[in-house]
Each structure stands twice: as structure tokens, then as C-alpha cells.
Amino acid sequence: MAFLGDSVARNHMQSLICLLSRVEYPKDDSSGDHGELTSKHYITYNFTLANFWSPYLVKYEKVQNNGSGIGNLFNLYLDELDEEWTRKISEFDYVIVSAGHWFALPAAFYINRERIGCHSCKLENVSDLTTFYGYQMAIRSTFEALNGMENYKGITYLRTFSPSHFENGTWDHGGHCHRTKPYKRNETTLEGDSLKYYIIQLEEFKKAKEEGEKRGLKHRLLDITRVMLLRPDGHPDTHGHWIHDQRILHNDCLHWCLPGPIDTWNDFLLHMIQMESKS
Template identity: 50%
Template sequence: MKSYSTDLNANNSPHTHSNPRKVFLIALILILLTIIHLCIHSSNPPLPFKKIRISSTVYRNIEFEKKCDIFTGKWVPNPKGPYYTNTSCNLIIDQQNCMKFGRPDTEFMKWRWKPDECELPIFNPLQFLELVRGKSMAFVGDSVGRNQMQSLLCLLASVTYPEDISYKYTSNTDYFKRWFYADYEFTIAALWSPFLVEASDADTNGHSLNSLMNLYLDKADEAWVREVESFDYVIISAGHWFFRPLIYYEKNQVIGCHNCNIQNMTALPKYYGYRMAFRTAFRTLRRLKKYKGITFLRTFSPSHFENGDWNKGGNCVRTRPFTSQEMKLDGYIMEFYLTQVEELKAAEKQGKRKGLKFGLLDTTEIMLLRPDGHPSNYGHSLHQNMTLTDCVHWCLPGPIDTWNEFLLDTMLKNEKDDVN
């Protein structure tokens, strides 16, 4: 550096004194241009750099929401066990109280649903109760729908217990239930209607577990229609009753039957009656003048009878879930599932004209994998002090609690969509 400096200073040409000034000015101009450039670009960055301003958390959330299908996944071990027990929740009826009646294994309670692309949030009872403050929710359908309601009651029991106000509305308090959470002014109801449409006994010997019945496919059952108009949320479901012998009516005329063994009567598949029942139920909700609620379809819940039918010695004694490789959604279960989902999609499209929302609780495939979750021989009849083999309903606690995790997650997403 010393020799270079000496050589430079020793230069005695005419430009000796002007060069340093030029260098200084050029350097100053470059510095100023750089500062100006940085100022301009920091205050108004070009479009490609705006993405950098999104935090990684927000970005992950955006991607998370796009990918998250909570209904596609697998059951994974959950050593923590269930949210509640049959001793911590005294609202479990004997029909689903498997532990009370001696079920020896507990592993069926130690599994949790894991979506493929995201996490299913745990059920937060306080969050649920705040969400439904001042509102009402009805489970419309058969006893499996009531099973879901009982699960929800137990999930909320860690925060508060409701008052049973069923007697104020009906004398049939086994099938039509109402619970009121005073602290949150929230009502839960079970409106029992196994066919969703009007039905009556057709067997001259009276009603039995497999007796012939009339089904009026174009008339919604008044048992729920006259009650449902004021509810904010309606979870609608039906299934297993459609397997029994049925005579189908439309416009008060017989159009055929399913499994009725009546000569000269047109045979129609059970899927026809199933489709028309949901079509009528959804149409009725759309046409109710004061109904402004959100309707959720909870899809068909598979049974798991093995070694015989329900009335021929069948049982369900497995103690672990199936994997998706062991059990596929097909056959009559797939037909029932597709039938009701198709009707839901049509109702959703038509409901938009009135501003009504229709949503999906897609429980069929996930429950197909849970043959271990039924009471089997560890439940009691609803009306008699006797054990029965039940591979239709679900133990409490058990995999049915996942339905209400789905319910809360779906309700929260609806609230978010309304805000946005």
C-alpha cells in the first residue's frame, strides 16, 4: 500500500489534482443512487417480494386449510384414552354403557382418528359451548343419532351438566329428549324419526322388530317437522330401519315395496326408499318459512354383525380397528352412502337460493373400520332389563365421540366462512 500511494502522489501530470475529486464525486453519486434505490424499494416492494411478508405460520395455515380433509385418514393409537369414562359421565344410558355391564377390554377406547394431511383438533367443550351460546341443536333421525347426542352430552359434562326438560315437550321421553344448559342458554334435542318420513304399521299382527311397515315417501314425519323450525343446527341421519320389509307410498298410492313378499306388487330396492326419504326431508327443511338453521348430514353408520345376522346369532367381538387394507367401502354400505350424499349435494345447491347451508359429517368410512366399538353383548335393551347383541350402536365412550370432533371442527369452519 505504501509504494502504491507514493507512486500515485508522485504523478505530476495535469490531472493529478482533478482525479481524486472525480473519484469522490463518482463514489458519492453511487452511494446516493444506492440509498435512493433502497428507499424506493423498501417503501413499495415489487410484487414478487410481497409473499415474503406473509409469515411462515400464516402460509402454513393457508396450505393447511387447502389440504385438510378431516374425513380421510386412519385410526392411530391414543394411549391417553377417552375424554370421559362411564363413571365421570352419568348421562350414559344402559344401552351403550359397555363398561358398566362387564366389557373386559378397554383398548377400543384408546384410538383416535388421524387425517392424512392435517390434525383433527381435540374436542374443546368450552369452545363448543361458547359457539352455541343462545342457540339450539337437534339430532333428527333414529337411535344412532340419539347415540351421537349422548356422546355430546358426555363431552360437555367436564364443563357443565344440563337440565333434562324433555317432560315439558313430550310424554315419550325415551325417544324425544331435550336438555337445557342454563349457563349458556343452549338446548340440545333428539327428535326420533327413524325413516324421516311418515310411517305406520302394516302387519296385521302388530309391530315387531322386523314387521312390515308403510312408508309415505313424499311426506316428512310431523314428529320432527313441527319442532325443527326454530333450531339453529340440525344433524340429520337415518339408516338401518330401511332394511326391514316396507311398502312404499307416493301421493297416497302404493308404488311398490321392499322385501314385502306380497304378490303382484312391484319390487323396489331399499335404496329407492332411502333416496326419497332424504329428498323429502331436505326439501321440507328448505320450504319451512322460519327455518334459518345449518343442516348437517351425518352419513350412514355401518353395523358389524359377524357369524350371522342380527336375529340369527350374529355378534361383534373384535377388539381392534380394521386397517383400510383390511376393509373397503363397497356393496350396500357404499350404495347407502352415495345415495344420501347425492341428495345432500342437490339440497345444498337448491338451498343457496334461500340462503340455507347444508354440510357433511362424513362418518361412514371411518366407522367401517371400527368393528370393536359396538356394545355387542355388553349393552342392555332400552326398555327391558336384558342383554342384547348390539352391533349397530356404539359404546360410550368410544369411536362415536369422533363424530362430535368432526361436528365442532365443521361448525368452526362455517363460522369462519361467515366472518370472511
């Protein structure tokens, strides 16, 4: 089983590892200088659980001193896939695609190695195509690659967008998530950027599913968006670091580090895999 995506996917994988480690200690086959591939092999069950750290899914690079005046800027090559996962993914039976929040960072977009626009890059004479353009193109390229791989026969799961819960400010301007109880259904609604990312996923998933079926491939939607929208209590908030830490640190209302909410994803996934065996 392979996870493609960002740190939220990694949290999901760690939860699964904890579950499986109760019965067997896995062999660590991880590689990469910066944790690009985290891989655990459970010998008794002949089962490998891997996380491919690929926050943009496509090829990318961080550019410093880029002339934008905003510090780090990411160049995203929207028609070129990240080789960290494309080189090995065809051998997996289940692949979970999970990416989203990194696309909110400033980025320049490239197609055919030519810059076509950006998102919040502040570069002169460069059109702002918005984060949603880059996200849609990256998701589309990812599915096109999976559908086009000659040896890939696995089931692809698209894990939908996981909303953050910042209140009274953004992540870097005083936002917090102090709530200790879940929302009721009538207390909140999916809106803004989270809704746009979610709609893009649904649109690209539908097209990819239709194309994949022509090759006999299966695509499944692991939809956790609206469920997680109701769990503002599941983030570490100010408790993600030592209370006496003197550094300037931001509240974390994005990652799911508390028991409960993210474990639900595993329940959904296990049920979906079991349903496949019955079909």
C-alpha cells in the same frame, strides 16, 4: 342443535350431553310418550340440544296383521314428513340429519296416499322397489322440506351412513363382532348395502346443497362412514346384556356404545362449527 333420525343419532346426542353436563345440569324439556323428543336446555349458555326420534324421517306407521305373513310391516309415506320434527325444527340453528338402518326393515311405500311398492313386504301383486328406493325418497323429501321452510335459517349437517360390522351371519342369524382392534386401511372396504346407502346420501346431499344455496342456506356433510368402517371394535356385541340373561338376544354390531369411536363424531362436528364462525 337438533338431531333428526334413529337410535344411532341418539347415541351421539347422549355423548354430547355427557360432555356438557360436566359444567352444568340442563333443564329437561323432553316430551312424548315414547321419547319422540329428547330436549336438554342449558340455561347459562342459552343452548338447547334436542333429539327428534324419527327413524324414517317421513311419516310412518307400524301395521300388524297386514296379510304379509312377516309380522310387523311399516307403511312409509315418502312424500309426507314426520310432524314430530317439522313442527319445531325451524327454530334451531344447527340441524343434523341422521337415518339409515331402519330402512332395512320390511316396508310398504306410499306416495299421494297410494301404495306404489314395497321392500321385502311379501304382499301379493306389490312390486319390490328395494330398501334403497325408500331411503332415497325419504332423504330427498327431508331436504326438500328443510330447503322449503320459510323461517328455517339454520345450517344442516347430513351425518353419513354408519356401517355395521356383523361377521359370519346377519344380525338375526348368528352374526357377531368379536374384534378387539380397529381394522387397518387395507383390511376392509366399503361395499354392499352400506356402500349403496352412502352413495344415495352423497347424491341427495349434492342436489340439496345446490338448491339450498339459492335461498342462502348452508348444507354440510358430516362424513363419518369410512372412519367408522375401520372400528369393528366399537360395538357392544354380546356384552350389551347380562351374561346370565335367559332370553334369546342378538349380538349388537350396529350401535356404538363403547368410548372412543363415536366421540370422534363430536370432534368432527365441533371443528366444523368452529370453521363456520371463521368463514
